[in-house]
Amino acid sequence: MTADVVAIDDALAQYDPVMGLEVHVELNTKSKMFCGCPTEFGAPPNTQTCPVCLGLPGALPVVNRRGVESAIKIGLALNCEIAEWCRFARKNYFYPDMPKNFQTSQYDEPIAFNGWTEVVVDGETYRIEIERAHMEEDTGKSTHVGGATGRIQGASHSLVDYNRAGIPLIEIVTKTIEVPPAKAAAVARAFVSQLRDLLLALDVSDVRMDQGSLRCDANVSLKPSGATALGTRTETKNVNSFRSVERAITYEITRQAAVLNAGGKILQETRHWHEDTGITTSGREKSDADDYRYFPEPDLVPVAPSREWVEELRATLPEAPSLRRVRLQTDWGFTDLEMRDVINSGALESIVLTIDLGVAAAAAKKWWLGELARFANESGTDLDALPVGPAEVAEVQKLVDAGTLNDKLARQVFEGLLAGEGTPAEVIEKRGLALVSDDGPLLEAIDRAIAANPGVVEKVNSGKPAAAGALIGAVMKDMRGQADAAKVRELLNAKLGI
């Protein structure tokens, strides 16, 4: 075997990547797509099931109107056309965690189609065309037991939890995405990240990637630079964080380039992304043998959303992301460069929420970009997965505003929060981080500073008050930073009579 991968820059110098993304979104409806079972995450296995979602003989599905409503809202927010009439279809294949051995989905008549959205990467706007958004049901969840890897290979048996079976899903499929090669992976990440923000704003999904409520499959193929004919694509499954989207696509580009460079052929196959090792491995080979025998679901009547309903839903849509970005930048008074940094950091929504909690825009940006996004990036996690959210940031900033913390101490509080040391109050308590606001210890420190620096005092007394800055520094050092510098200056000036 030749090298598994080539360097990304070398790969992009020779090949143009072409991507397609399929994103599955679990809706946050109270009940499942075709029955009345609850949808809460984390219930004991098989406690949220009924004859319908267990696929018992004789049971029949009934469409959840809220599921259709959410699908239409997502379609509209992605600038799609909404079908006047569409049907569900059965996708037939056998799998133990699929109760009916067909998935009720949509085939050639999706509820939403022909849309687009725009994402911004490094200040450049890229248009992503949306092929379709369709409704379907989730499958159950298999746990493979007894093997070393938790995969089905080597397992002694499998356990199936049907709580997830029938949870409403919307599958959003992009058309092929072709952007400047160097930007491809970042554009894909930005799309998924923006999609998450959009779904949150629409209030149609919890969009918890860690709970699988947003799952991304990335199709990647390469073609020689400048060529028009598409290469063979692979489909990398279950890329379940924004960062992984970028990493998995980058990996596939480097892997496929290595295969092609060695004169090999790309197999059209499903590949699995491994978060820990950062590679994809071959899954099932996809071929023409995959025949799902789609046909219109005879147990359901067609869905025909009235135009009035569609327009009613359109009127409830939040502002479009691109317009919103412009408005926020104006409101916050950020420069173009600052705004670009905010968007690239993926912290836009967190900053919005932090500002909503009463924090000044500049301070919110400072903490999210300077501390949290930096930490997330260095530790390889998503911002969402951090134990610090807008509420904690606002709490810390309120203490700064009140003079209880300064920026330096605040950074240490964040450090403690990120290390999982508890609430801000607990971190401050445990680490002893509060500023000393009592005059007594400050005055003692000032006295020590004056005594230790007779030369500086002489300079001040000889008409150079600016020299007092050195004394402030000495006091702060004495206090190990836990003093409000303004307070120290005030007391020192009084002492020195300036």
Added chain:
Amino acid sequence: MSDLTRKTAVELSELMVSKQASSVEVTQAHLDRIGAVDGSVKAFLHVDTEGALAQAAAVDAKRAAGEKLGPLAGVPLALKDVLTQEGVPTTAGSKILEGWKPPYDSTVVKRLKAAGIVILGKTNMDEFAMGSSTENSAYGTTHNPWDLARIPGGSGGGSSAAISAYEAPLAIGTDTGGSIRQPGAFTGTVGVKPTYGGTSRYGLIALASSLDTPGPCARTTLDAALLHEVIAGWDPLDSTSINQDVPPVVAAARNGDVSGLRIGVVKELGGEGYQPGVEARFHEAVELLTKLGAEVVEVSCPHFQYALPAYYLILPSEASSNLAKFDAMRYGLRVGDDGTNSAEKVTSLSREAGFGDEVKRRIILGTHALSSGYYDAYYGQAQKVRTLIAQDFTKAYEQVDVLVSPATPTTAFAIGDRIDDPIAMYKNDLCTIPSNLAGNAAASFPCGLADEDGLPVGFHVMAPVMRDDLLYTVGAALESALAEQWGGVLMTKAPELEVTR
């Protein structure tokens, strides 16, 4: 009180209302009759003696307490084994479901129970309703009470045989291509396929979702109408059910006035391949209706000739998907689970062992018809034919109120006669299938015995969607006119069964 089994549901109800009989007595009489004759008829797969008597006692208690009860309260009924009843074994005639006890009631059963109807047990049927003779049942063939060497029709042969053997006054069937009407015709009883969507499919183990329709079986038109009224009506659990009032079927069955009714005889459903005795009885019935004041004309439905091939693409396609759920993972038969086989292998072995030949034949047919590359030529084309057949009906109903034909080309055939010739078997349903494809209402009413074999002949009536009442109008008119000739309903001519215990 052994003559209780000879009563109609209406008569039984009168006896119970007037306190001359209790539901427990009525139920016990039928259980006794089942015990006496079902050894030779084999209509039942499961007799729920305890459950039935408990239901009957509950109805008696309510009646004693002066509660208001429906017209069929306390009357026993035989339920086709394709409908779920909580806690009662339900097999759909298949080994793959042997021993399965559903955890829920089908909507039909819920409504039967709410009406105080006593469910005696589950009746035999062709496996997953695939067949026209009950010979495809995994649990043996049901015998026609008119001639025990003959089949009772199918798939609902058990239900029709049960009422024809006086084991129950009422039964529930399901009709996908004729499975209520053809057994009705073969057993000299009334069998009604309501409008598709007029009765709920919730809890009906699906054969072909777009065709399956539960309906009533009885020995008289009025009994059938009363049962129809109990089970029909919109069900929010079945999205294909129709949200409209139930057509006035009982009033129509009581009235039976066909004067001025325009009746169309379907030209294409007769002639070659039809037994002379069947045609003779059919035409006499048409003449009788003419005498009663109906206007009879001949109508052409040119696309009916394509109904059978279209049906045998649509049905297997849907069935192949509907039957995929039988995978040995959650219920039913499980074969090969010895710790070495994969789940896929266990599914495969279980389906191999659990499904009969006809089921496998149709799964293969349907899987093929839906396959990529064949879909348009088979399933797609069949759906177009379906549309054309519906249009034939629409055009015909512009000229006439109802359409009529023989219910079947022949009378009941001998057990084993057609079991090795699927096409000959499929042709049983030539007259009944078009109504399923179009979703129309249709029924078979007894219209006499064929001269050559002395077996019952069915008169088939088809009516527009949600005009089920017209079926009963025609059925009631025919029934009362023929009863005058015969001195009672056709069933009174049935031979006595030998009582064995």
